[in-house]
């Protein structure tokens with residue numbers, strides 16, 4: 001699993017056609033920093049498939065916490081099983097912000 | 111203030127307070143602020159209760175647009191659409207020199223309604239308006255897959271809304287609780303949020319329905335939610351249930367599952383032989399299952415504290431032999447299929463009927479459904495007994511009609 005930060009990530013060199021496809025699917029490319037970022041989210045599912053194809057691995061996008069602004073992965077979330085959208089869109093609330101009490105006990109099972 | 115609907119009271123008026131769907135918000139605001147729009151119309155689409163209508167109003171407010179609203183659901187003909195829409199679109203000049211108002215925006219909310227069966231005209235009229243107008247046009251729809259809307263897709267910018275994330279909903283619920291001075295257990299908010307499946311409106315409504323002044327909102331209070339939950343797929347729950355690696359996973363899954371207890375119990379029971387091919391393991395699993403059934407019976411409608419034993423036993427049944435798990439196809443006998451694929455409202459009706467039977471006859475809802483309902487239906491069909499029986503059970507006329515009309519049993 002590769003975790004990509006939508007605000008900027010690197011990809012291996014791709015052929016021109018692939019590159020154009022990526023731009024069409026909503027990526028932006030900063031040639032100075034050689035970083036890709038996501039500009040348009042409308043074809044995000046296709047984009048994800050294409051990226052998985054290029055990276056030959058499953059990918060996930062980082063989330064940005066709307067409260068403290070840190071980037072984090074969904075693997076730290078307690079609700080992934082019930083998440084209606086998996087790792088899209090890209091904003092959520094991180095665990096620390098959601099449960100401000102430090103050691104708020106994990107829910108007792110029984 | 112008790113009669114205020116919290117969904118209205120806490121409807122955001124600023125773009126930044128509309129939670130979730132950040133990307134969609136950005137796209138929409140860009141579209142709104144861009145005078146050289148490539149397309150004059152925009153269609154916001156996605157599930158209900160995620161803030162589409164709210165966002166449009168908040169954005170218009172912040173960007174000083176005047177919204178001319180047109181309720182598409184009310185519009186049944188091309189004529190009507192044109193009549194309402196034309197003034198708005200030809201006004202634009204009027205406010206040109208006003209510094210306050212940037213212009214009019216035509217807003218057609220819930221345009222899926224316009225694609226009612228008879229009138230293709232409605233959609234065509236909208237397309238005409240889009241072609242002939244200067245004012246920007248905003249549309250919102252809950253279901254963009256409707257065949258009739260297809261022509262619209264070509265002439266507008268599409269912005270997709272997703273269900274709202276659980277943590278975001280929890281934060282919103284927390285904030286409302288604080289403003290309403292409602293004390294809460296965190297788990298209770300978690301449950302409400304999970305149960306809402308990303309629908310902020312229904313989460314807030316549930317919160318309001320469950321909170322009582324001066325009482326702490328507890329996890330137990332939220333148990334009633336799963337009795338009237340949405341039509342989540344039983345299939346997904348079963349799939350995960352039978353594949354769990356350990357009892358904790360099973361417990362966690364059940365803890366959050368929104369499938370109705372009784373349906374779940376039956377479905378698990380039916381599929382158990384396919385899960386455990388080893389007869390010893392199977393017997394062990396069935397032992398737990400029957401324990402669960404016993405607790406389910408005792409829970410009735412009052413003893414919710416027993417629910418954890420019910421879940422505990424179900425969890426144990428799932429984890430008798432994790433190593434032996436192989437995927438298999440679930441069986442779903444007719445009676446289950448019937449209740450599972452019913453709509454939410456039908457299930458709610460049946461649930462309510464079974465609870466009433468449970469109260470009067472001192473049986474579990476499960477027994478009520480499996481044993482009593484079929485007979486009750488026959489008895490109610492006999493005019494003479496029907497009234498007294500319905501009265502004794504405190505059934506509403508709607509419930510009686512529903513029962514007598516049942517074909518399934």
Ligand SMILES: Nc1ncnc2c1ncn2[C@@H]1O[C@H](COP(=O)(O)OP(=O)(O)O)[C@@H](O)[C@H]1O
Nearest residue numbers: 117121128129158159160161162163164310311
């Ligand atoms: N994203 C959101 N942020 C905050 N409140 C929301 C959001 N979505 C829905 N709500 C609440 O639910 C109510 C209904 O939302 P609405 O915008 O009408 O949903 P939609 O148009 O997508 O069906 C609002 O009044 C508000 O209280």
Ligand SMILES: [Mg+2]
Nearest residue numbers: 162163219250
């Ligand atoms: Mg709406």
Ligand SMILES: [Zn+2]
Nearest residue numbers: 065068094097
């Ligand atoms: Zn945070």
